[in-house]
Amino acid sequence: MDASPWGPLEGPGDVLGGALLYELREGGAHALMAVRPVPLALGLRLDVVGLVSLGDRMRSGAIDQAACGIAAQLGAGQVAMCTKQEHVARQCARHGWIQTGVVMTKGLYVQQ
Template sequence: MAAAAQVMPLAWSAAHVAALAPAAEASPWPMDGVGDVLGGALLYEFTHGRAHALLAVRPVALAGGRRLDVVGLVSDGERMQGAAIDGAAVSIARELDCQALAMCTKRAHVVKTCARQGWEITGMVMAKGI
């Protein structure tokens, strides 16, 4: 039987910001830098067997409830299982009293993995440089 995934909050460090720098590359928003993407986010460490990742999330208070935006995810261990990382995100959302999850990404493999876990594409990001 596989070990259960572990999710623990972490305090931010310069090394964590550097490790999550690829999150800015995955952002669909023009001109976003790593500080823009990660600003105000909470940091969690995900482990599942030999899979290891850092997960940055930002709770957003809205008129209809709270949404948890996944703003950064970087793996530095073995391949993560979609169900385990989705379960971790749902667990964090519940812990932070959020009723929905959201993510913006340019990474097609992340979109496919999320779709297999019940996430829906709810729109498209359009951008134009001026």
């Protein structure tokens, strides 16, 4: 939830609704990855909407491999992720992900 760029408007149901949950294990590393298939006019995109470590830190290569493997199983032609975590973005780039834009938001909150 903390890594969502959408801020205080998204609750757990918004972030994780319709997502599939996968357990990742590698040695002492243990993580959960939530992904949401997004059907589009020209194919399927797989959005990584949640990732949490429950044990030792998992190697970024193992996470990338899991995301790509899940995408392949589901027939997705693309994997995507929005995050505020710069270290996650750096690791994604290290494994061949590319930045295709920048998410910018402006809170218009009504004060009562």
